[in-house]
Amino acid sequence: MRDESGVTGPRVVRRAMRSGSLLAGGLIVAGLLVAALAAPWLAPYAPTTIFPGAEIQPPGPRFLLGTDEVGRDILSRVLYGSRVSLGVAIPSVVLAVLTGTTLGVGLGYWGGATDLLAMRIFDVLFAFPPILLAIALVAALGPSTVNLVLTIALLTLPQFAVLARSATLALKPQEFVQAARALGASHGRILGTHVLPNLTPTLAVQTSLSLSIVILVEAALSFLGLGTQPPAPSWGGMLSRGRQYMTIAPWLVLAPGLAIMLAVLGFNLLGDAQRDLLDPRRAGARRTP
Amino acid sequence: MDRPLTVYVGKRLLLLIPTLLGVSVLTFLLIHLIPGDLVTILLGITASQNEQTRQALIHALHLDRPLAVQYLLWLGEVLRGDLGHSLVTGFSVRDELARSYPVTLQLALMTMSIALAVGVPLGVLAATRAGRALDASTRVFSLLFISAPAFFIGTVVIIGGARYAPWLPTLGHVPFTESPARSLGAMLPAAASLGLAISAIIARFTRSSMLEVLGQDFVRTARAKGVADRAVVYKHALRNALIPVVAMAGTQFVYLIGGAVIIEEVFALPGMGRLVVNAIYQRDYTMIQGAILLLTSAAVLVNLALDLLYHLIDRRILYA
Numbered sequence: 001m002r003d004e005s006g007v008t009g010p011r012v013v014r015r016a017m018r019s020g021s022l023l024a025g026g027l028i029v030a031g032l033l034v035a036a037l038a039a040p041w042l043a044p045y046a047p048t049t050i051f052p053g054a055e056i057q058p059p060g061p062r063f064l065l066g067t068d069e070v071g072r073d074i075l076s077r078v079l080y081g082s083r084v085s086l087g088v089a090i091p092s093v094v095l096a097v098l099t100g101t102t103l104g105v106g107l108g109y110w111g112g113a114t115d116l117l118a119m120r121i122f123d124v125l126f127a128f129p130p131i132l133l134a135i136a137l138v139a140a141l142g143p144s145t146v147n148l149v150l151t152i153a154l155l156t157l158p159q160f161a162v163l164a165r166s167a168t169l170a171l172k173p174q175e176f177v178q179a180a181r182a183l184g185a186s187h188g189r190i191l192g193t194h195v196l197p198n199l200t201p202t203l204a205v206q207t208s209l210s211l212s213i214v215i216l217v218e219a220a221l222s223f224l225g226l227g228t229q230p231p232a233p234s235w236g237g238m239l240s241r242g243r244q245y246m247t248i249a250p251w252l253v254l255a256p257g258l259a260i261m262l263a264v265l266g267f268n269l270l271g272d273a274q275r276d277l278l279d280p281r282r283a284g285a286r287r288t289p
Numbered sequence: 290m291d292r293p294l295t296v297y298v299g300k301r302l303l304l305l306i307p308t309l310l311g312v313s314v315l316t317f318l319l320i321h322l323i324p325g326d327l328v329t330i331l332l333g334i335t336a337s338q339n340e341q342t343r344q345a346l347i348h349a350l351h352l353d354r355p356l357a358v359q360y361l362l363w364l365g366e367v368l369r370g371d372l373g374h375s376l377v378t379g380f381s382v383r384d385e386l387a388r389s390y391p392v393t394l395q396l397a398l399m400t401m402s403i404a405l406a407v408g409v410p411l412g413v414l415a416a417t418r419a420g421r422a423l424d425a426s427t428r429v430f431s432l433l434f435i436s437a438p439a440f441f442i443g444t445v446v447i448i449g450g451a452r453y454a455p456w457l458p459t460l461g462h463v464p465f466t467e468s469p470a471r472s473l474g475a476m477l478p479a480a481a482s483l484g485l486a487i488s489a490i491i492a493r494f495t496r497s498s499m500l501e502v503l504g505q506d507f508v509r510t511a512r513a514k515g516v517a518d519r520a521v522v523y524k525h526a527l528r529n530a531l532i533p534v535v536a537m538a539g540t541q542f543v544y545l546i547g548g549a550v551i552i553e554e555v556f557a558l559p560g561m562g563r564l565v566v567n568a569i570y571q572r573d574y575t576m577i578q579g580a581i582l583l584l585t586s587a588a589v590l591v592n593l594a595l596d597l598l599y600h601l602i603d604r605r606i607l608y609a
Contacts, residue, residue: 123304124311127589128581131547132565136581139569140322216438220551223440224566236438243444243555247451257441265436272432 021276025208025269032263036082043076047233056249066251068242074251077233078259084234085263088145088227089214092152097207099153100160105195107161108168109187115165122158130155130213131220138226148227152217156210163206167199201278208271212264219260235260298597308589313367316582317360320574327352331376331574349373372579377571382579385564390583392560395465396480396549399473401538403484404491404545409534411488412495416530417522419500427492434489439548443482443555450478462558479556483548487541494537499530532602539595543588550584 035042044064045051050071057067065074107115125133134151141147171177177194185193221227222236230237235256242252323330328343331350346352350373351359366373372382415427434442465472502508503526511521550562557563561580568576 120307120311123308124315127308127312127543127592128315128585129543129547129550129588132550132581132584135550135565135569136319136577137322139572139577140319140574141324212436219438220440223438223551224554224569226569239441239444246444246448250448253441253444253448257438257444260441261433261437264438265432268432268436 021269022273025266025271025273028262028266029270032082032086032266035079036086039079039083043073043079045073045076047077047080048072048231049076056245056252058249059251065255066249068238068252069245074238074255077238078235078255081233081235081238081256081259082263084228084232085215085218085260088148088152088218089211092149093156093207093210093214095149095153096156096210097160097203100157101164101199101203103157104161104164105168105191105199108165109172109191109195118161119165122162125155125158131217134217134221135224135226138221143221143226143229145228148218148221152214155217156214159210160203160206163202164199167202168195171195171198201274205271205274205278208267208274212267212271215260215263215267294600297600301593301597305589305593309586312585312589313364313582314360316578316585317363319578319581321356323574330572333572367582372582373575375568375573375576377568377573377576382576385576386561386579386583389560389564391465392462392558393546393549393553393562393584395472396476396483396553396558396560397542397545399476399480400484400487400545400549401542403480404487404541405534405538406488407485408488408491409495409531411492413499413522413527413530415492415496416499416503419496424496427496431489431493434486435493437486439483439486440551440555442485443479443552446478446482447555476556476558479552479558482555483545483552486548487545490541491534491538495530495534498533499526502526502530532599535602536596536599539592539599542591542595546584546588 039047051067051073052071054063054067055071056069057063057071059066063073063075065078068074068077103118107118134155137151137154138147141151171194177190180190180194218227218234219236219239222234223240225237225240227236228234230241238256239253239260242249242256246253320327320331328346332342332346351362354362370383372386374381375385411427411430415424418424461475463472463475503522508521508526511525512518516525549560550565552558553560553562554566561584565577565580565584568574568580
């Protein structure tokens with residue numbers, strides 16, 4: 001049976017309370033944010049402090065997750081790594097959401113030749129394997145954090161633009177928008193009060209999912225040595241350098257690898273839960289045989 | 290072939306042209322994005338001092354002509370199959386690509402096979418047991434593998450292999466033409482690492498597609514007629530549910546190519562990924578250009594082929 005309750009009201013709250021993925025995703029993302037914000041207080045040591053004579057120590061009471069090949073505390077590096085990861089992921093997704101949505105709403109609302117051209121350009125951007133394009137762009141521009149953010153934002157932007165465009169196209173012919181227009185509302189008012197608020201839930205889902213993808217892309221680029229540069233403790237870079245010692249000291253790769261996985265998982269769960277809340281059919285489907 | 294389908298196929302093939310042209314423009318512009326004097330960067334500080342070398346490169350890349358002319362000349366060469374020469378070794382880019390492309394193609398095909406062989410049955414099982422323990426564990430499996438970067442799965446596979454099955458070779462490559470069986474065996478760990486990540490996505494997609502079909506009228510009719518449960522699921526529902534999975538596999542191919550680039554680095558496979566990554570470390574921009582053009586065109590063509598296949602199978606689709 002289809003649940004027509006929509007997305008507001010007490011039902012959505014009740015569904016949210018029941019949703020295990022929302023709770024799990026929320027906790028993981030909250031933990032990630034706390035780790036990033038409070039790293040100096042949570043981490044037992046500074047991420048770049050070298051303990052001579054304590055290279056490649058297994059996890060133990062002094063170094064909870066062991067030490068790396070030059071004698072740095074892995075727990076501290078993993079905690080500070082959340083700053084590196086989110087420090088690239090959040091600005092690039094925010095940039096992509098703002099520019100992509102503006103572009104998409106404009107294209108969907110006004111349409112015309114610009115719209116056709118923009119869609120072709122997006123087709124081209126979608127044609128490239130994202131990682132490959134990111135590798136190429138970062139290689140051409142040089143691996144700095146700013147270039148990394150710009151590149152990832154450029155790759156993420158079309159998803160938001162296409163999403164916002166199609167949602168705007170679907171809203172435009174609806175009665176409440178037509179009525180507003182007939183009443184003489186300005187374009188700005190129609191977009192601000194009728195179109196954008198209706199886009200927000202869809203965009204929120206995409207934001208969570210994009211954050212999970214972007215964290216993976218940053219990790220992959222750092223893994224290849226094209227992302228955040230050492231000595232900054234990026235998870236991808238730690239994993240890459242740890243591979244040399246992985247058979248004798250697996251914690252060198254397991255700790256950063258699990259950190260990436262957990263961060264991506266958190267945003268994925270959050271995105272999934274948001275989508276289930278928005279589309280009760282999907283959530284309900286789980287219970288119908 | 291009925292008319293709307295022909296129109297649709299024609300439209301898609303026509304749209305292929307601007308897409309591929311766009312891909313070529315972006316790939317061409319890539320080396321012009323590099324900040325600084327292009328000739329010095331391409332040749333390196335020492336070689337760029339030599340006026341003769343400078344002129345040779347300017348001539349080879351038509352750098353003395355306007356940008357648009359440069360592009361058209363370059364495109365003409367590309368269409369004739371000439372992708373230029375490596376800036377580092379001087380070898381023909383086309384020959385280098387021809388050497389490493391089969392490796393990546395084999396990896397991609399093996400990965401897709403594994404992803405479908407694991408993902409589809411898992412998705413079907415989850416759908417037929419929706420809401421029960423198996424469904425829940427499939428969901429957990431999917432989420433974990435969607436969240437794990439393929440290079441991490443690959444690294445864990447290598448560690449696990451070295452620890453629990455040291456006789457099993459996890460690194461290295463055997464050309465397919467040399468010994469097909471050994472070649473497939475040697476690539477299995479890499480293909481499995483990447484394939485598991487993609488199988489998770491396919492499992493989730495198959496599950497929701499299955500659930501949708503199982504809820505449709507013709508399935509209810511079949512059940513009402515007294516068709517056995519197994520027959521309903523596997524004969525009636527699965528066939529229909531798999532159709533969108535075909536199209537979905539096409540879109541995954543783009544990501545698969547990107548994943549292959551990285552997994553090759555992990556498993557030391559001499560494919561396109563290693564070629565690109567090494568070219569980037571050596572600032573071999575003509576090689577990067579050629580590799581990106583080839584990989585992206587391949588992804589576009591595979592995506593289109595599977596999308597067309599999807600429309601051929603599913604006659605009910607409206608051709609918009």
